[in-house]
Amino acid sequence: MKNKIMDMSTLDKRLLKELDDYINSLDGDKQEHLILVLHKAQELFGYLPQNLQLYVARKLNLSSARVNGVVTFYSFFNEEPVGKYRISVCMGTACFVKGADKVLERVQDLLKIQKDRISEDGLFTINDVRCIGACGLAPVLTVNDKVYGKVKPNDVDDIIRYYRGLENENS
Amino acid sequence: MKIASYQELKNWQKKCQNNKNYKINVLVCTGTSCLSSDSQTLVEMLESALESHNLQVEIKVIKTGCFGFCGQGPMIKIEPDEITYVKVKVEDIEDIVENHFLKNTTVKRLLYKEPGQTKLLEKSSEMQFYKKQMRVALRNCGEIDPENIEDYVLNDGYFALAKVLENYSPDEVIKIIKDSGLRGRGGGGFSTGLKWELTRKSPGNEKYLICNADEGDPGAFMDRSILEGDPHSVIEAMIIAGYAIGANNGLIYIRAEYALVTERLRRVITDARKYGLLGKDILGSGFDFDIEIKLGAGAFVCGEETALIRSMEGFRGEPDKKPPFPSQAGFRGKPSNVNNVETFANIPVIILNGAEWFAKIGTKKSKGTKVFSLVGQIRNIGLVEVPMGTTIKEMIYDIGGGHPEEREIKAIQIGGPSGGVITKEYFDTQIDYDSLVEMGAMMGSGGIIVMDEDTDMVQIAKFYLDFIQDESCGKCTPCRIGTKRMYEILERLVNMEGSPEDLNSLRTLGRIIKDTSLCGLGQTSANPVLSTMKYFPEEYEAYAYKTKKTKYSIDPKKCVGCTKCAKACPVECIEGKIREPHIINESECIACGSCYEVCPVNAVIKP
Ligand SMILES: Cc1cc2nc3c(=O)[nH]c(=O)nc-3n(C[C@H](O)[C@H](O)[C@H](O)COP(=O)(O)O)c2cc1C
Ligand code: SF4
Ligand code: SF4
Ligand code: SF4
Ligand code: FES
Numbered sequence: 001m002k003n004k005i006m007d008m009s010t011l012d013k014r015l016l017k018e019l020d021d022y023i024n025s026l027d028g029d030k031q032e033h034l035i036l037v038l039h040k041a042q043e044l045f046g047y048l049p050q051n052l053q054l055y056v057a058r059k060l061n062l063s064s065a066r067v068n069g070v071v072t073f074y075s076f077f078n079e080e081p082v083g084k085y086r087i088s089v090c091m092g093t094a095c096f097v098k099g100a101d102k103v104l105e106r107v108q109d110l111l112k113i114q115k116d117r118i119s120e121d122g123l124f125t126i127n128d129v130r131c132i133g134a135c136g137l138a139p140v141l142t143v144n145d146k147v148y149g150k151v152k153p154n155d156v157d158d159i160i161r162y163y164r165g166l167e168n169e170n171s
Numbered sequence: 172m173k174i175a176s177y178q179e180l181k182n183w184q185k186k187c188q189n190n191k192n193y194k195i196n197v198l199v200c201t202g203t204s205c206l207s208s209d210s211q212t213l214v215e216m217l218e219s220a221l222e223s224h225n226l227q228v229e230i231k232v233i234k235t236g237c238f239g240f241c242g243q244g245p246m247i248k249i250e251p252d253e254i255t256y257v258k259v260k261v262e263d264i265e266d267i268v269e270n271h272f273l274k275n276t277t278v279k280r281l282l283y284k285e286p287g288q289t290k291l292l293e294k295s296s297e298m299q300f301y302k303k304q305m306r307v308a309l310r311n312c313g314e315i316d317p318e319n320i321e322d323y324v325l326n327d328g329y330f331a332l333a334k335v336l337e338n339y340s341p342d343e344v345i346k347i348i349k350d351s352g353l354r355g356r357g358g359g360g361f362s363t364g365l366k367w368e369l370t371r372k373s374p375g376n377e378k379y380l381i382c383n384a385d386e387g388d389p390g391a392f393m394d395r396s397i398l399e400g401d402p403h404s405v406i407e408a409m410i411i412a413g414y415a416i417g418a419n420n421g422l423i424y425i426r427a428e429y430a431l432v433t434e435r436l437r438r439v440i441t442d443a444r445k446y447g448l449l450g451k452d453i454l455g456s457g458f459d460f461d462i463e464i465k466l467g468a469g470a471f472v473c474g475e476e477t478a479l480i481r482s483m484e485g486f487r488g489e490p491d492k493k494p495p496f497p498s499q500a501g502f503r504g505k506p507s508n509v510n511n512v513e514t515f516a517n518i519p520v521i522i523l524n525g526a527e528w529f530a531k532i533g534t535k536k537s538k539g540t541k542v543f544s545l546v547g548q549i550r551n552i553g554l555v556e557v558p559m560g561t562t563i564k565e566m567i568y569d570i571g572g573g574h575p576e577e578r579e580i581k582a583i584q585i586g587g588p589s590g591g592v593i594t595k596e597y598f599d600t601q602i603d604y605d606s607l608v609e610m611g612a613m614m615g616s617g618g619i620i621v622m623d624e625d626t627d628m629v630q631i632a633k634f635y636l637d638f639i640q641d642e643s644c645g646k647c648t649p650c651r652i653g654t655k656r657m658y659e660i661l662e663r664l665v666n667m668e669g670s671p672e673d674l675n676s677l678r679t680l681g682r683i684i685k686d687t688s689l690c691g692l693g694q695t696s697a698n699p700v701l702s703t704m705k706y707f708p709e710e711y712e713a714y715a716y717k718t719k720k721t722k723y724s725i726d727p728k729k730c731v732g733c734t735k736c737a738k739a740c741p742v743e744c745i746e747g748k749i750r751e752p753h754i755i756n757e758s759e760c761i762a763c764g765s766c767y768e769v770c771p772v773n774a775v776i777k778p
Contacts, residue, residue, distance in 0.1 A: 034485035035468055039427070073487040073644075074468030076427045093390030093584070093620050094546035096634050102764075130471070130638070132428060133392035135546040136204035136241025136553060147207035 005050045015044045016055065023059055031060050034070055038077055047078040083118050083125035085163050087111075090140040092131030099153075100139040104128060106153040107141075110160055123167060124160075173447030175455035177333040180324070183446075187321040193231040195272075196250040200313060202237030202396060203431075210245040212261055220268040230272060233322075236400015238313040239554040240300050243283060248295060248313075255295040256281035286550065286572060300551050303569050305532070307540045308356075308516040309556045312400030318435060320442045323403040329448055331522035332407050335414060336456035341371060344415040348518070350526035352538030357383055357474075357511030358589070358615050358691075360537075360604040366508060370416040370498040373506035378418040381483075381502065381509045382409055384425040384432075385467055385474035388587030389638060391618035393542040394512035396554050398425075398432045401516065402439045406462065408518035410453065413460045416508050421462040424479050427469055436464060471588075471642035472692050476501075476509040478644070489646045490690035511616070513542055533559035537603035541614070547583075547621035550575045557602070564598040567621055576773060578623045582706065586615030588635045588642075589695030591702030592628070611702050613695075625777045628707040629714055633661040635699035643692065650693030653684040657700060664714040671715045677704065720778040722760040723767060727752035729774035736766035736775060 022040045026033050037056055042048050048071055057064040071077045089095075089104040104115065107126050111119050115126045134140050137149025141159070148159060174180050197217060201210050214234055221227045238246050243257040247267070254277060256267065263281060270276045282291040283298055295301055306312075315322035323329070335344055349364025370378060382405060386394040398405060409421045425433055440462055443449040451459045465483045472478045473488035480502050482488035501507025517539060521529045532539050537559040543566070545555050550572035557566065563583060567573065574580055582592045585602075591612035593600060600606055604614050622631065640654040657680050663669040681697030688694045704711055713719040725736070725745075732750040737743075744760050747753030755766070767775040 032483075032485045035482065036466055039466055039468065069487055070485070074470050076467075076469035091389070093587070093618065093634070094544075094552075095390075097547045097620060097622065097626060097631070129428065130387075130389035131392065133203045133395040134207050134241075135390055135392060135544060136244060137207055138546065138552075140207075147203075149204075149207050 006054055008051045008055050011052060011055060012045070019044055019055075020059070031062055034060060034062065034067065035074070038067075038071060042077060047081050049079065080116075081118060081122070083123050085124050085143050087124055087126050088129045088132075088142045089115075089126070090130070090132055090134075090138070090142075091128040092135065092138075094131070094135035095139040098138040102153045103139050103141060103151050103156060106156045107160075110156060123163070172445070174329075175447060177330075177337045177454070180329060180333050180454070184324050184327075187325050190321065191325070193229060195230045197230060197232045198235050198248040198250065198313065199232060200236075200238045200244055200246050201234040202241070202244075202313075202399060203392070204237070204241040205244040205246070208245050209261065213245060213247070213259060213264060216261060216264045217268070220264055221272070224268065224273065226268075226272055233316045235315060236312045236317050237396040237554055238295070239304075239309065239396075239556075240295075240298070240551065241554065242550065242552040246295075253294040253296065255283065255293070255298075257283045299572065300553070300555075300570055303561065303565055304556055305540050305558050306556050307520055307532070308397060308513050308542050309400070309554070310520065311404060312396060312554075315401070317400050317402055318438060318442075320403060320439070320446065323401075327523060328403050328519075329407055331519035332410055332448070333454055335411050335522060336454050336458060341415045341417060344411065344522075345371065347522065347526045348415070351521045351529040352526075352533075352536075353514065353517055353521065353529065354537065354604060355511055356513035356517075356541065356616070358586075358613070360614060363510065363514055366498065366510070367412060367415050369496075370418075370506050370508040373499055375506050376417070377503075377505045378416055378420075379502040379505055379507040380409055380413040380416060380418040380421045381476075381479070381497075381507055382421070382423040382512060382515060383474065383476065383479060383509050384423055384429070384512050385479060386426055386429075386512075386616065387471040387474040387642075388616045388618045390546055390620055391544045391587060391616050393544055393554060393617055395429055395432060397512050397516050397542070398429070398436065402432075402436055403443070404519055405512055405515045406439060406443055406449070408515035409462060410449065410460050411518055411522065412508065412510065412515070414458055416506075418508070419459050419461070421460060422465055422483060422502065423462060424465045424467060424473070424483055426467045433464060433466065440464075470644070471638075472644045472690070475690050475692060478690070479509065480507065487644070489644045490692070492689065513617075534601060534603045536605055541602070541617055543617045543619050545571050545619050545621070547619075548574055548578070548580065548623040548626065549621040559603045560601045562599050562601055563593060566602065566619065567598070571621065574621075574623055578625070578773070580621055581624050581626065582622050582628070584612075584620040584622065584631065584699070585618070586613040586698070587618050588638050589613060589691065589698055590615045590618075591698050592622075592631075592706055594706045611698075611705065613698075628703040628710045629661065629665055632700045632703045633658070633665060636661060636696070639692065639696045643696070647687075647689045647693065649684045649687040650689070650696060653680055654693075654696050656680055657684075657697065661700070664711070667714065667717050667719065667721075669715050671712075674704070674711055674715055722755070722757040722762055722778055723764070724755055724757065724776045724778075725753050725766075726774050726776055727754075729772055731772055731774070733771060735769045735771065739765040739769045741765060 053067045054064050057067040118125045141148045141151045199214050217232050245259050247256045247259050270278050345367050353363045354360040470488050473482045475490050477491040478488040497507040530538050540556050540558050542556045582594045584592050636658045640658050643650045645651045660673050681701045684697050730752040737745040744756040
């Protein structure tokens, strides 16, 4: 009986090869590099589904429970798919005292999803981060690597419209 | 090219000097804040404009780390005259090139003015923001190209290392650091020299030197700015520390959120290896040392040193009981020395200028300077370095410029999620390790959040507790369950569903969690609540006794009747004739705050 979510044959072979090469390039005790390997895996696949975790476990000769324990401990790792545009609202203290909670609320309202969820069209995910070091611009929101500073709740509409627009252009 | 002695370093420095044939340097801040305001585009436009006028042979554009005055960014400083332009936009580049460089006239409209004054200030050193500062750890930030090792060497970079390797035994280095009085900048404030000595004396010949670059305090960005603006100083200090404690391996544990910094560090480390400053037989001394980078993955508790070590070993970052201390059994079970980024940034200058020089700065028990990130309801948001002993008043009024809208500042919060508040009555307090603890706050890593009369202290406490219970690793019950219970009580209170007994429960729970948690996170988790309860009991009582006002209102004495609020109100519950005081119909107000935002004379009163 084969567990479907554990089926490693559905993973992209080309990306796995890249992951293998990366693991082989690491010096020293490979098990110690688990977190680094998971970073790479997430960078390649976008998130860390169960079967990918199992793959990493086999590769490093670790139990899958150990790998899953690490994945669930660190908030940077996602077990669920993430959107093409990752909207992160900074909820660091500097941003909070400048009304970041209102910004987060607005993003959630507009996209009709809660944080840590993906929008129905698969385009957006929302999450909160703790200080990205741009407190001078508080409140701050990022979409992938682009930083938006001094964001007012109303600005969120424009930002999301902009990315929706990009999509329409593409299609 | 490998540099193999002090003399060779000296020769190299001379050569770097000769390589510098530019008459003018244009320093552009590319710290995170300014980058977000497009300073990268400014650099590119400046370069192409200079080239089109054939000026690139005389004028060099340098991308630097954070200038510190983030509120005025992006900033451009032109050396040697030190003319500083603030809030520079893409449209201004033409003007700067045309007038400043071609016609030799200053672009007046881009100069800085102190608020409420008309005098234009040409130089950054004339600005109030910089006058009371003393830049030791930040000495090179905003002054050099952080990725250019020659820039660093020109500013006496790696000379402290050369001096150490040529003249001092490890014990002599430790003595200098001990005599300087330097204490750890990561929060605890433990004597750095003493820590080095403990690790040196620990038996074993395999030891590790670790740099803690996890910077978990939300709202603090000094370590990031140092690594971004002057990474070589941290590398140099780590080599010196490695030599002192007897370690050949260094590790930097850095937050995953700091991806750009990580890339920069990798490049800088490669450069240092190329010149024989890292690797085997450093500067021909026979001492070997190299550095590896370890990535975090978004867990605040990993800033705690034992958790950090677990995480570096590839495990869940759960803290361990101390003892054994890392200096006895740390990374891979071997003696390890953990220091904070800013602690390291101080080391090279102490070696070059001497322990007495450093010990003269600061207060009796807190020596040197401290970097703070000054944020919140304050005019001059930014990164500030001051001598220990500077008062809070000087910090927020002289340097910070007070409240941006001249409202009253009621308190500061210092020390992040482990810290506490200091109210305006105590703004004469000198900032150093011990006086802050006396006040029920703590230095922490140096985040200062300024709060005005409108800030709801219960909400602030709830914010920190939300953070803490989110970040609790769950290993011990008081921290895991206790902070959750406290959070639930606060939530009940702010929803007006609480009762006066809740206040007692908060205090009792806080005390228990403090006494019974395993690591610093749990032990200090109740501080923000307990400290705000102590200084702002009335704000808690207003919620507990349900007397808290929840609707907005208008002060008829201040209102000038401009009608702006009435136009902004989404439920149209504000009435009034033009040029007459307006009134809010409180029963319909949904407390959206729009009126408060638009009022030009601050007549709207926040609940
Ligand atoms: C919950 C918690 C979080 C911490 N976070 C950090 C941090 O982000 N950066 C840091 O340098 N030290 C942090 N520390 C302190 C470290 O455990 C350690 O004391 C410090 O890195 C030692 O360096 P220093 O002596 O140079 O200050 C934290 C401690 C606790 C309890
Ligand atoms: S006090 Fe909290 S963070 Fe520290 S070990 Fe216990 S549960 Fe984990
Ligand atoms: S807070 Fe909002 S709803 Fe209430 S009066 Fe002001 S604008 Fe109207
Ligand atoms: S915006 Fe302010 S000044 Fe204008 S009518 Fe409203 S309360 Fe009065
Ligand atoms: S708190 Fe939001 S960027 Fe620092």
